[in-house]
Amino acid sequence: MQNSLEIAVKKGFQEIYNVSVESVEFQATKKDFEGDITIVVFAFLRVVKGNPVEIGTKIGEYLKENVAQVADFNVVKGFLNLVINDAYFLSNFNTIYKTENFGILTPKVHDKAVMVEYSSPNTNKPLHLGHIRNNLLGYSVAEIIKASGKKVYKTQIINDRGIHICKSMLAWQRFGNGETPESTGLKGDKLVGNYYVAFDKAYKEEINQLISEGKTEEEAKKQAPILLEAQKMLLKWEAGDTEVVALWKTMNQWVYTGFDQTYKELGVNFDKNYYESNTYLLGKNIVTNGLEKGVFYKKEDGSVWIDLTEEGLDEKIVLRADGTAVYMTQDIGTAIERFKDFDLDELVYTVGNEQDYHFKVLFLILDKLGYNWAKNCYHLSYGMVDLPSGKMKSREGTVVDADDLMVEMTNTAKEISQELGKLEDYSNNEKESLYKTIGLGALKYYILKVDPKKRILFDPEESVDFAGNTGPFIQYTYARIQSILRKATFDYSQEITTIKLHNKERSLIKQIQLYPEVIQNAAKNHSPALIANYTYDLVKEYNSFYQSVPILGCENEQEKILRTQLSSKVSKIIKAAFKLLGINVPNRM
Structure with missing residues (x-):
């Protein structure tokens, strides 16, 4: 038009x-x-x-x-x-109504792909609330970009090496008495996380002991025997010590198994995993080549740097004096590896906004190294998630565990649903499935409806409200429409072309028409919030329509058919849009 x-x-x-x-x-x-x-x-x-x-x-x-x-x-x-005129809207809606997967485009065989990285956890602790926002954002952005007509690969890089895992390994050796996930009944990531907390407790005790013996706090932190032993273990791992590597493999596998259970429960997945233990040496040769080209320079102590002051940034180290890589070196190498592994057009990093500067530097370095695709790297920067109780700290064991939060959300949905008392004819299995659908839908929608750049104060009870801009409110509208369609025992497939439209029908068709454009905008802006809030607006428009005009009770046969078709299409868009957000919808509620 x-x-x-x-x-x-x-x-x-x-x-x-x-x-x-x-x-x-x-x-x-x-x-x-x-x-x-x-x-x-x-x-x-x-x-x-x-x-x-x-x-x-x-x-x-x-x-x-x-x-x-x-x-x-x-x-x-x-x-x-x-x-x-009405004829245009009716003609347009008839086309939409007959279009399966309305708004969803399919990539062409030879198109380049977009890679979206998210999650990227450490193997010394279970996933927490911050990881939930990361995973939900990354997964949803990947699904939205795919719906916009591009090939997509979902990936994570697992930080499976370094001092953090050695701390958990050492604490398990000291305090574990050989316990395993099987012997304790704990998920492997939780078991390993407990030993990370145990290490920190023992480390603090040793610091206090050294301070009482006359050391300064700074000296005590560096000289605590348990820390020195963990550092020694890391050197042994890097040297390929058989015993240390075997323990590292065992404990990491415990964590991987635990992560997989959490990912499955959360409803996210990956096409490829990268492991830091395989990638941490990547980039060293690139730095050597960059030195020869004059992109990097060497200081007197042998460390290698890049000067970005002319670009308004600072000097950044890319290789330590002893020749070991830093995170930036690894990220340079990993980015290059990914563009080699896949025919990529764009690479999206889903990482919190505390890493904004890191990614500015990374993309600039890649550009200076002559990689034309560097301009197609994008940092999906997001704000932190706060709780009414305050900030989370992993070392102190005060994080909000992802698994525990999902259980809490399901239980909150159960309490509220039971108060509303509309589930008398449900079996226990149907009830439990519904509670989970509502609880996880509430969690995901509450997080994804907010612009990624904004910080979130997450309130579990507020998120499970059945009124307002919430997941359960939208799910309830979907279930209401399914109830209408179950009662529509007549044939409503006929194309309606000549009736005069009610202004509520007209408004609803206009809202439906926007869906393909919203998908494209959400993909372009890497923002699930655009999909979430569009769906809420669609549901508000439908509820206004539902309250203003009869649907199945309509005396005019053509109006009844059109209104049933409108209801059906709205429900399909709700389901499709929520699928892009990783949210399920119930047929009854």
Whole structure:
């Protein structure tokens, strides 16, 4: 419609004013005015001098006469509001109604792909609330980009080496008495996480002991025997010590198994895992080549740096004096490896905003090294998740465990559902499945409806509210529509082309029409919040429609068919949009 109108407006200006107009600015008509689409007349004052109301009126008259779909118009100041006829909306909806997977595009075989990295946990502790936001964002962005018509690979890099895992390994050796996930009944990631906390407790005790013996706090932190032993264990791992490597493999496998259970429960997955133990040496050769090209420089102590002060950043180390890699070295190598492994067009890193500077530097270094694809690397930076009780700390064991939170959300949904008391005819299994669907839907929607860049204060009870901009409210509307469709025992497949539309039908069709554009915008902006809030607006529009007009009780057969079709399509869009957010919808509630 916009394309047709733009062509007609340009032709109108040529015929009426004998001038060329380069572009036409459209916007949705404000609810206070009659109309379906608005043309901004002010924008034309650059080429036509005169009163904007008079210009708008002349163009409106021209469009009404020459464009079949324009039924009427009105001009408010510098805005030309066009009323589009019912036939256009009915024709458009009939096409939408018959379109399976409306709004979803399929990539072409030879298209390049987008890789989305998310999760990327350490193997010394279980996943927590911060990981939940990371996983939900990364997974949803990947699904949205896929729906926009691109090939997508989901990946994570697991930080499975370094001092952090050695701390858990050493604590297990000292205090574990050979216990395993099987012997304790604990998930492996939780068991290993407990020993990370145990290490920190023993470390603090040794620091206090050394301070009492006359050491400064700084000296005590560096000289604590348990820390020195962990550092020694890391050196043994790097040297390939058989015993240390065997323990490392065993304990990491415990963690991987635990992670997999959490991912499955959360409903996220990956196409490929990268492991830091395999990638931490990547990039060293790149740095050597960069030295030869003059991208990097060497300091007197032998360390290698890059000077980014001209770009408004600072100097950044890429290789230590002893020749060992830093995180930046590894990230340079891993990025290059990924573009070699896959035919990528874009690489998206889902990482918290505390790493904003790191990624600015990484992308700039890759660009200076001559990799043209560096401009297609994107940092999906997101704000932290806070709780009413305050900030989380892994070492002290005060994090909100991801598994525990999912159980809590399910239990909260159970309590609220039981209070509402509408599940009398459900079996116990159906009830438990529903509680989980509502609880996890509430959690995911609450997190994803917020712009990724914003910080979140997460309130579990508020998220499971059955009214307002929440997952359960939208799920309830979906279930209500399924109830309507179950009662619709007549054939409602007939195409309706001639009836006069109720303004609520018209508004609902206009909201439905937006869905493909919303997917494209959400993919372009890496923002699930656009999908979430569109779905909420669609549901509000549907509920207004539902409360204003009869559906199955409608006496006019054609109106009854159209309203049932509208209900059906809205429910399909809700289900499809929520799938992009990783949320399930219940058929009954």
